[in-house]
Amino acid sequence: MNPFQPIGRAVLALLAEIGRVALFLKDGLAQGLSPTYYIRQILEQMWRIGYNSLPVVGLTAFFTGGALALQIYLGSSRFNAEGLVASIVALGITRELGPVLAGLMVAGRVGASIAAELGTMRVTEQIDALVTLSTNPFKYLVGPRLIAAVVTLPILVAIGDTIGIMGGYIVGTRSLGFNSYAYIKNTADFLEVDDVTSGLIKAAVFGFIIAVMGCYHGFNSKGGAQGVGRATTNAVVSAAILILAANFALTNLLFSE
Amino acid sequence: MADGHIILQDLRKSFNSKHVLNGINLSVPKGHSLVVIGGSGTGKSVMLKCILGILHADSGSIQIGGEEITGLKGKARDEFLRRFGMLFQGGALFDSLPVWENVAFGLTHGRNVPRAKAKDIAIEKLSQVGLTAEVAKLYPAELSGGMQKRVGLARAIAADPEIIFFDEPTTGLDPIMADIINKLIVDCVKRLGATTISITHDMASARKIADDIAMIHKGEIIWQGPAKTIDYSDNPYVDQFIHGRGTGPIQMEVLKA
Ligand SMILES: Nc1ncnc2c1ncn2[C@@H]1O[C@H](COP(=O)(O)OP(=O)(O)OP(=O)(O)O)[C@@H](O)[C@H]1O
Ligand SMILES: [Mg+2]
Numbered sequence: 355m356n357p358f359q360p361i362g363r364a365v366l367a368l369l370a371e372i373g374r375v376a377l378f379l380k381d382g383l384a385q386g387l388s389p390t391y392y393i394r395q396i397l398e399q400m401w402r403i404g405y406n407s408l409p410v411v412g413l414t415a416f417f418t419g420g421a422l423a424l425q426i427y428l429g430s431s432r433f434n435a436e437g438l439v440a441s442i443v444a445l446g447i448t449r450e451l452g453p454v455l456a457g458l459m460v461a462g463r464v465g466a467s468i469a470a471e472l473g474t475m476r477v478t479e480q481i482d483a484l485v486t487l488s489t490n491p492f493k494y495l496v497g498p499r500l501i502a503a504v505v506t507l508p509i510l511v512a513i514g515d516t517i518g519i520m521g522g523y524i525v526g527t528r529s530l531g532f533n534s535y536a537y538i539k540n541t542a543d544f545l546e547v548d549d550v551t552s553g554l555i556k557a558a559v560f561g562f563i564i565a566v567m568g569c570y571h572g573f574n575s576k577g578g579a580q581g582v583g584r585a586t587t588n589a590v591v592s593a594a595i596l597i598l599a600a601n602f603a604l605t606n607l608l609f610s611e
Numbered sequence: 612m613a614d615g616h617i618i619l620q621d622l623r624k625s626f627n628s629k630h631v632l633n634g635i636n637l638s639v640p641k642g643h644s645l646v647v648i649g650g651s652g653t654g655k656s657v658m659l660k661c662i663l664g665i666l667h668a669d670s671g672s673i674q675i676g677g678e679e680i681t682g683l684k685g686k687a688r689d690e691f692l693r694r695f696g697m698l699f700q701g702g703a704l705f706d707s708l709p710v711w712e713n714v715a716f717g718l719t720h721g722r723n724v725p726r727a728k729a730k731d732i733a734i735e736k737l738s739q740v741g742l743t744a745e746v747a748k749l750y751p752a753e754l755s756g757g758m759q760k761r762v763g764l765a766r767a768i769a770a771d772p773e774i775i776f777f778d779e780p781t782t783g784l785d786p787i788m789a790d791i792i793n794k795l796i797v798d799c800v801k802r803l804g805a806t807t808i809s810i811t812h813d814m815a816s817a818r819k820i821a822d823d824i825a826m827i828h829k830g831e832i833i834w835q836g837p838a839k840t841i842d843y844s845d846n847p848y849v850d851q852f853i854h855g856r857g858t859g860p861i862q863m864e865v866l867k868a
Contacts, residue, residue, distance in 0.1 A: 392720075471707075479703035482665045486697040487766075488689045488721035 378570045385490055386497030395498035403464050403499070403565075404506030408513065410463055411456045415514035418451050419443060419521025427530050439530070440537045441544035443522035448549045452515045454601050457560030460507065461593040465568040468499055469589035472572025473582035481573070496573075500565045507561030508554040515553065552608040559604060560597045567593040616641045617662070617774070617806060622671035624654070624661055631657050633830035634671070639823070641676075644800045644807045646817040646838070648852060649827035650861060655810045656700055658827070659776045663697060664688060675774070693721060696772035700779050700810075702763045704751040710737070710762050711747035717770045736765040741791055757784045764792065768799055775799060777809040781816045793819040814853050826852060828861065 426442050472495060475481050484491045519541060526532040568589045575585035622635040631654040639645045647655050660666040662673055664683065673681050675691070683691055696717075704713050712719070714736055715729035724732070734744050740761040751759055760783055767775055777796060781789035793816050799805045800822075811817050817824060821838035826849050834846045841853060851859030 475705075478706075479699050479701055480705055482660070482663075483697070483699060483703040483705070485665060486663055486692060486695060487717040488692045489716070490689065494720070 374574075375566070375570055378573065379566060381492050382496045382500065382566065382569065385492035386500060388493070390493070391501075392494055392498055395494060396501050399498045399502035400506050402467075403460070403502045403561075404510060407456075407460050407463055407506075407510055410459045411510045411514045412517050414455050414459050415447070415452060415518035416521040418455060419447055419518035419523075420525040422446055422451070422518075423522035423525040423530065427526075436530075437540070439526055439532070440522070440540035443526075444519050444541045444545045445549055447518040447522070448515050448545065448553045450553075450601075450605070452518055453511050453553045453556040453560060454597065456507070456511045456514045456557065457564070457597045457601075458594055460503075460510065460561070461564045461567075461597060462590055464503070465564045465589045465593045466586045468565065468568025469572040469575070469586045470582055472569060473575035473585040476573060476575050477578055477581060491573075496565075496569045499569055500562065503561035503565035504558050505561075507557040507564075511553060511557035512550075515550065552604075555608065556601060556604050559600055563596045563600060564593045567596065616674075616676050617808070618672075618674040619658075619662070620672040620674075622658070622661060622673065623669045624657055624666060625669060631830055632661070632668070632671075635827070635830070635832055637825060637832055637835065639806055639808060641806050642800065642804045643822045644796070644809065644820055645823045645825060646809045646811060646821035647825050647827055648811065648814070648817060650852070651812075653827050654830045655827055656778055659697070659778060659808065659810070663692070663695065663776070689721075693770075694773045696767035696770065696775040698760075698763045698767040698775075698777045698780055700782075702751070702759045704759055704762055704766070706751045708750075709747065710742075710749055710751065710754070713751065713762055714747075714765045714769050716766065722770060732769060733765070736769050737762070739768075739795060740765045741788060757788065760784060761788075761792070764795070768795075771803055771805075773805055775805050775807045777807065777811075779810055779812070781811060781813050789813070789816060790819075796820045 422443050423439055426439050426446075427436060430436050430438050430442075472481070475495070481491050481495070484494060523534075523537055523541075526537050527534045571585040571589040571592070575581045617637070617639040619635050619637040622632050623630075624632040635654075635658055637645075647658070649655055657666060661668040662680075664680070668681060671681075672679060675694075680691060704710075705716065708716070711730055711733040714733035715724075715726070718724040718729040718732060719726055730747075734747055737744070737747055742758065742761055742765070746754070746758065746762075751762065754762065760780070764777070764780060767777065780796060781792050784792060796807065796809060797820055800807055800820075807820075809817075809820055811820075818838060818841075823835060824838050824841050825832050825835040826846075827833070828848055834844055834849050836844065841849060844850065847860045850856075851861050
C-alpha cells in the first residue's frame with residue numbers, strides 16, 4: 355500500500371469539508387442575515403449565548419487574572435521588576451487571555467449546545483418542518499445565533515477583562531503586598547484603548563466562529579443520537595482549533611504596525 | 612395557477628446506490644383526496660418529501676396547477692410552500708415551543724398573523740383534533756404519542772392550505788379518535804376544497820378518506836383507481852396488501868424460520 359494514500363485522502367477530505375463550510379457560510383450569511391429579522395429569536399439567543407455564559411466567563415477570567423499576577427510576580431522578582439505586575443496582568447488579559455479563554459469556554463458551552471439543538475432538530479425533521487411552514491431555517495435558526503454570538507462575545511469579554519484585572523488586583527493587594535492605589539494607577543497608566551479594542555475584535559471573530567461551527571455541524575448531523583453526539587464533538591473541537599488559529603492570525607494582523 | 616392539481620411524471624430518487632423511487636407517475640385532481648398505500652420502506656414518505664423539495668428528486672417532473680416546481684428557489688419556493696400543509700410521520704413538532712405556538716407557527720412566522728389572533732386560531736384547530744385549551748400550554752415532550760400526532764395534524768391544517776399531505780395521520784390513535792381524524796381529513800377536502808395526499812397502512816381509514824387510492828411497490832405506482840374499485844382491482848399485489856396476507860407476490864424481506 356502506498357504510504358501517502360491516507361495522507362492524500364485526509365487532505366482531500368479536509369478540502370472538501372472546507373468547501374462545504376464555505377457553501378454553508380454563503381447560505382448562512384446571504385439568507386440568514388437578509389432583512390426581516392426574527393427579533394424574538396435574536397433576543398433569546400443573546401440571552402442564552404451571552405447572559406448564560408457570564409458565570410463561566412467571569413470565573414475563568416477571575417482565576418486567570420489571579421494566577422497571572424502570581425506568576426508575573428514570581429518571574430519579575432528575579433530581576434527586581436515587581437512594579438510591572440499590574441500592567442502586564444492588564445495587557446495579558448485584555449489582549450490575549452481574556453478573548454481566547456472566553457472564546458474557548460463559550461465554544462464548549464454554546465458551540466456544543468447549538469450543535470446539539472440544531473442536530474436534534476435535523477434528525478427529528480424539525481428543520482424540514484420549518485421549511486414546510488414557509489420559514490427559512492437559515493433565517494430562523496442560523497441568523498439569530500450568528501448575530502447573537504458576534505454581538506455578545508465582545509460584551510462578555512469586556513466584562514471578563516474587568517473581572518480578570520480585578521482578580522489580579524485582589525491577589526496583588528491581598529497576598530503580594532501591593533499598594534491598592536499604586537496597582538490601580540499602574541494598570542490605568544499602561545493600558546491603552548487599542549489593547550482593549552483588539553481583544554474585543556478578536557472576541558467578535560471568535561463568536562462568529564463558534565456560531566458557524568455549531569450551526570454547520572448541527573445542520574449537517576444525521577443518523578440519530580449518535581450523529582448528534584458526533585456533531586456536538588466536532589463543533590466544539592473545530593471551533594476551539596479555529597479560535598486558536600484565528601487568534602494567532604489576528605494577533606499578527608492587529609499588532610504588526 | 613391557484614389550482615391544486617398535482618401531477619408527478621417519472622419521478623426518480625436514489626440514495627447512493629439504493630433506488631427508492633423508480634419513476635413515479637401520479638395525478639391528483641384539485642379537490643381530490645388520494646390515499647397512497649404500500650409496504651413499509653417502499654418510498655412513500657420520500658415521495659412526499661420530493662414534492663415539498665425537502666429532498667431533491669434526481670429526475671422527473673412535479674407540476675402543481677400546471678406549474679413546474681422542481682427548480683423553485685428562494686422567495687418563489689417560500690411562496691409556493693405557503694400553499695402547503697404537511698403532517699410528518701414522526702410529528703416533527705418544535706420541542707422548544709409550547710403546543711399552541713407549534714400549531715400557530717405557520718401563521719405567526721410564515722404569514723405575519725398577530726400572535727393573539729394566531730393563538731385563537733391554534734386553539735380552535737386544536738379543538739378540532741380533540742385537544743383542549745389546557746393542552747395548548749404544554750410542551751410536545753409532555754404529550755402522549757397520539758396527542759403529538761394530533762398536534763401535528765392541527766399544525767398542518769392551521770393555515771387552511773390548498774394542498775395537504777398527511778403521512779400516516781391515524782397511526783398510533785385509538786379507533787374512535789382515528790375515526791374523528793378521518794372525518795376531519797374528509798372535511799378539509801369537502802369544506803376547504805383542499806387537494807390531499809394521505810399515506811396510510813390502515814385500510815379502514817383509506818376507504819373512509821380516499822377518492823382515489825394508489826399503491827406503491829418498489830418505488831413505482833403499480834395501481835391507481837377510485838377507492839370503491841380497490842376490491843376488484845384484479846391486481847395480485849393490491850389484493851395481498853388489502854387483505855394483509857403473509858404470502859403472495861409481495862415478498863417481505865424477513866428471515867423465514
Ligand atoms: N435520508 C435518507 N437517506 C438514505 N436513505 C433513505 C433516506 N430516507 C429514506 N431512505 C430510504 O428510502 C426508503 C423509503 O423510505 P420511506 O421513508 O419513503 O419509506 P415509507 O414508504 O414511508 O415506509 P413506512 O411505511 O415505513 O413509513 C427506505 O428504504 C429508506 O431506507
Ligand atoms: Mg413513511
